[in-house]
Amino acid sequence: MRLDEVTRRDFPVLGRVVNGHPLAYLDSAASSQKPRAVIDAMSQYYERSHANVHRSIHTLGEEATELYEGARDHVQRFIGAGSREEVVFTRGTTDGLNLLADALCASLAPGDEVLITEMEHHSNIIPWQIAARRRGLALRAVPIAERGLLDLEALDRLLTERTRVVAFTHVSNVLGTINPVASICARARRVGAVTVVDGAQAAPHLGLAMSALQCDFYVFSPHKMLGPTGIGVLWGRRERLAALEPTRGGGEMIKEVWLDRAEWNDLPWRFEPGTPPIAEAVGLTAAVEYLEKIGMDRVGEHERALSRQTLEALAALPGVRVFGPPAAVERGAVVAFTVDGLHPHDVAALLDAEGIAVRAGHHCAMPLMRRLGVVGTSRASFSVFNAPDEVDRLVRAVADLRSVL
Amino acid sequence: MIATRGPYSDVIRERWRRPRFRRPLAGPSLVAEDVNPLCGDRVRIMLRLDDGRVAEAGFVGDSCAICTASADVLAELVTGRLAAEARAVETADVLSVLQADIRPTRMRCVTLPLSVLAKALNGGVA
Numbered sequence: 001m002r003l004d005e006v007t008r009r010d011f012p013v014l015g016r017v018v019n020g021h022p023l024a025y026l027d028s029a030a031s032s033q034k035p036r037a038v039i040d041a042m043s044q045y046y047e048r049s050h051a052n053v054h055r056s057i058h059t060l061g062e063e064a065t066e067l068y069e070g071a072r073d074h075v076q077r078f079i080g081a082g083s084r085e086e087v088v089f090t091r092g093t094t095d096g097l098n099l100l101a102d103a104l105c106a107s108l109a110p111g112d113e114v115l116i117t118e119m120e121h122h123s124n125i126i127p128w129q130i131a132a133r134r135r136g137l138a139l140r141a142v143p144i145a146e147r148g149l150l151d152l153e154a155l156d157r158l159l160t161e162r163t164r165v166v167a168f169t170h171v172s173n174v175l176g177t178i179n180p181v182a183s184i185c186a187r188a189r190r191v192g193a194v195t196v197v198d199g200a201q202a203a204p205h206l207g208l209a210m211s212a213l214q215c216d217f218y219v220f221s222p223h224k225m226l227g228p229t230g231i232g233v234l235w236g237r238r239e240r241l242a243a244l245e246p247t248r249g250g251g252e253m254i255k256e257v258w259l260d261r262a263e264w265n266d267l268p269w270r271f272e273p274g275t276p277p278i279a280e281a282v283g284l285t286a287a288v289e290y291l292e293k294i295g296m297d298r299v300g301e302h303e304r305a306l307s308r309q310t311l312e313a314l315a316a317l318p319g320v321r322v323f324g325p326p327a328a329v330e331r332g333a334v335v336a337f338t339v340d341g342l343h344p345h346d347v348a349a350l351l352d353a354e355g356i357a358v359r360a361g362h363h364c365a366m367p368l369m370r371r372l373g374v375v376g377t378s379r380a381s382f383s384v385f386n387a388p389d390e391v392d393r394l395v396r397a398v399a400d401l402r403s404v405l
Numbered sequence: 406m407i408a409t410r411g412p413y414s415d416v417i418r419e420r421w422r423r424p425r426f427r428r429p430l431a432g433p434s435l436v437a438e439d440v441n442p443l444c445g446d447r448v449r450i451m452l453r454l455d456d457g458r459v460a461e462a463g464f465v466g467d468s469c470a471i472c473t474a475s476a477d478v479l480a481e482l483v484t485g486r487l488a489a490e491a492r493a494v495e496t497a498d499v500l501s502v503l504q505a506d507i508r509p510t511r512m513r514c515v516t517l518p519l520s521v522l523a524k525a526l527n528g529g530v531a
């Protein structure tokens with residue numbers, strides 16, 4: 001059986017009719033839909049076990065703590081992390097990248113360099129811009145070469161002994177490019193730079209093993225992988241995390257406090273001030289269990305097949321331009337495209353009239369849009385519940401668009 | 406074949422395909438430009454004033470069909486009017502010409518040209 005035939009009934013929202021058509025949800029790269037297991041786990045937690053974590057000496061508090069810390073163990077296994085101390089819960093990818101930009105750049109000196117790439121999401125650009133302005137750092141970007149791949153020769157030229165941080169995306173949310181993380185990290189290590197990887201589009205799609213990736217930090221958002229909004233994961237190599245000075249203070253991140261100083265808590269709590277997203281951690285556990293039951297190999301295979309089908313069918317339509325590496329190259333689960341003579345927002349609105357949900361606009365990647373010479377694109381993206389006939393519907397609707405507007 | 410057109414009325418389709426005021430003006434008296442941060446749409450409006458009246462209006466930019474149609478209708482509505490009258494043109498006036506069912510998420514597409522016009526009339530420099 002095809003994967004969607006197994007999974008579809010697990011997603012309550014897929015029963016919806018939108019504008020008179022069954023919903024075809026092709027926007028999981030922005031945020032995926034949730035299986036019943038995730039929704040139930042969260043409401044059960046609220047109905048039975050909710051309390052604050054860590055400090056409560058009562059039954060519900062202990063249950064909540066166990067569930068929250070249990071999520072950490074699940075994530076550790078899911079991403080192949082060396083230890084649970086390396087798994088920090090944040091509020092999302094954006095939050096994790098801001099935390100890292102603050103903390104990593106705090107110890108840098110004017111003239112030091114941070115290297116990003118032309119294909120970054122704004123959340124992996126702006127935090128570095130802010131930190132660079134504050135500390136007088138230089139911010140540089142690796143350009144894109146042919147076929148939507150990073151220009152690795154340019155990377156080598158841009159890496160100097162002044163480069164302190166290299167921050168880049170694992171999978172592009174527009175091009176679908178899968179960047180060679182281990183190879184980029186090896187090059188960065190040669191000049192002594194710390195590596196930060198934005199895994200927002202990779203974690204939902206690829207089986208991850210932190211040890212194989214060879215990076216120092218890795219961040220992602222569970223809401224893009226069937227889990228809830230409001231929680232994020234920041235993985236840090238143990239010695240790197242231990243060397244990082246916290247930049248956010250509050251309860252829970254300390255061991256002992258005096259009026260003028262404090263002793264930080266152990267890892268990972270040192271980076272988790274305040275009441276954490278507890279119900280969201282419970283939902284995250286359910287999402288990880290759901291994905292693990294399918295197996296990430298099968299998840300990736302299914303989504304890649306849908307991407308390939310979309311890419312080939314859209315590229316064959318007159319007046320349609322697709323972006324990123326060709327179908328033969330391994331890609332993520334997104335396909336961005338433009339239709340000649342149509343604005344991406346109109347494309348999305350017309351598809352919505354057919355019950356098809358796609359993303360349109362700059363995808364929080366304005367520098368990349370400028371590089372591609374477009375105001376924006378429309379983007380279809382896929383998850384475990386999408387079916388080939390949804391791709392057929394998309395392609396048929398896109399083929400008709402120019403006659404409509 | 407796509408049956409439902411959502412917000413795309415005949416007026417919007419016509420104005421998108423054949424806008425009447427989409428052109429730069431040579432030597433405009435007032436110019437303003439703005440971007441819709443949600444979608445990155447950009448509209449630049451140019452006005453030539455003559456004796457306090459909008460003698461000519463034009464716009465350029467990268468924008469969707471709704472925004473383009475709104476700018477085109479707006480340029481038509483203000484042409485020949487006193488600056489004070491042009492300033493009084495409201496979203497409702499544009500909407501009544503567009504004859505479309507615009508949802509809240511796309512309302513900014515309609516209002517962007519209006520805010521650019523206000524900026525121009527408030528002294529946007531050429």
Ligand SMILES: Cc1ncc(COP(=O)(O)O)c(C=O)c1O
Nearest residue numbers: 092093094121123173200201221
């Ligand atoms: C590549 C990439 N990075 C970062 C983000 C930001 O994620 P979030 O909004 O969950 O913080 C996204 C999602 O929009 C993304 O696709």
